[in-house]
Amino acid sequence: MEIIADYKNKTEWNNFVADNTSPSSFLQSWEWGEFNEKILGNKVVRLAMLVDNKLVMTASLIRKELPSGHFYYYCPRGIVWAKDFMDKRADYYRPILKKAEAELGEAVFLRLDLPYEHKDYLAGFLGRLGFRKPKILTKTSEPKSTLLLDITRSEEDLLEKMNQKTRYNIRLAEKKGVKIRIMNYESRIMDKDIEKFYQLSKEMAGRNKIKIYERSYYEKLVNFFGQGDKDVKLKLYLAEYEGRALGSIMVVYFGNGATYLHGASSNEHRELMPNYLLQWKAIMEAKKEGYKIYDFWGVSEENRHWAGITRFKHGFGGKTVEYLGSWDYVLNKKWYNLLWGAKFFKKIIP
Known part of the structure; x- marks a missing residue:
């Protein structure tokens, strides 16, 4: 297994996302990342995982700014898993999260907006991994x-x-x-x-x-x-x-x-x-x-x-x-809770 933090092959990336989401998730496309990075000025981290040299997972993470100089990363309609790898994905979330945490610097949290239909067992699994339903920025995610x-x-x-x-x-x-x-x-x-x-x-x-x-x-x-x-x-x-x-x-x-x-x-x-x-x-x-x-x-x-x-x-x-909706993986509990409780934050971003 290899987890790469800066995947380079645009064609492979787009083909993988198009083939393994339905409808194909343009929010996880290479171009949506380029639009955010080159046009809007938001840094993008492209995580990919290979098993036996085969691409089995991609996640385009987009940096979003928060008040007080902080930031988080957002994965819209991702993570994307290979269809023939879905039964094995549970074993790989923790190493992926560990890699993401190492790459995202001082991010307050990582938000996933998974491209899969809501199932109670999936929601329970995310909870056991340490994800939580958002306390902040509850109106900024993609439609559930x-x-x-x-x-x-x-x-x-x-x-x-x-x-x-x-x-x-x-x-x-x-x-x-x-x-x-x-x-x-x-x-x-x-x-x-x-x-x-x-x-x-x-x-x-x-x-x-x-x-x-x-x-x-x-x-x-x-x-x-x-x-x-x-x-x-x-x-x-x-x-x-x-x-x-x-x-x-x-x-x-x-x-x-x-x-x-x-x-x-x-x-x-x-x-x-x-x-x-x-x-x-x-x-x-x-x-x-x-x-x-x-x-x-x-x-x-x-x-x-x-x-x-x-x-x-x-x-x-x-x-x-x-869909499963948004889930936050908190990387800095202190600032996450401070931002949640801050009256000025609630006025700026609901």
Whole structure:
């Protein structure tokens, strides 16, 4: 067994992640690490484990800053294990954690957001290893539950299995003249289209009282992944009516999956149902290009603030998947508890 803290082979890494997660976890891709390190300025540690010279585990760990000059490392939708090694993984977590602890410097904790469905025995196993459910930064992890749509089925079957109202709204938008424009990695996404997405995002944020990223983040995301030379790709979809932007979504493609990552919508002409047609066109585009799963990226039956978007996504059919969620491995108990208890910290980051 060999555990490497700075794995170098991009092709092997991406192939491994794509083949051993479903939908393929773009958050554990080489490019997502590059985006964080080169564009956002977050250090990335790529852990890999080989057994008999065969790659059996990868984990992309991203450094995140905390108040008071401290930091932690986050492993979104990781660790990734080889499918044929899953039964043996329990014996290797401790040496991996020991290696991680040696490589992560003065990190307060390591957070895993495992790409596996919730099982009580897995949660119990993580607890016995020393992991705990997060006390801090409880709103900054990836969605615990998502909706996955199998798009290997025929177009007719997809339409038949969706909610009748969803099917009606798709046809209504088409009939009323809503047009969908697709900007992809084959032609540069224009700044004016990024601006339209951002303005729609601000409009939506004001309506729903939610937080969004700065314009510069979306611009960096599009400019980095909107090129054709990467295994992870991005497309920007724009719904327009009589030349006016009514809605927009960003979809990320990697391995066997297409993921609806960000969306925005206008307050105007909501009766035209542009968001239904947007999603349908994105689903059909992913299907045409040979992807197998469309990930709607986040649903919640408990959170009332998510009720509307959850109903909207469920209308397309699919299967709800609940992941194990976030787990913290505390490396500095003193600072972890201090940050948890500090009133200033709770005000800065909930």
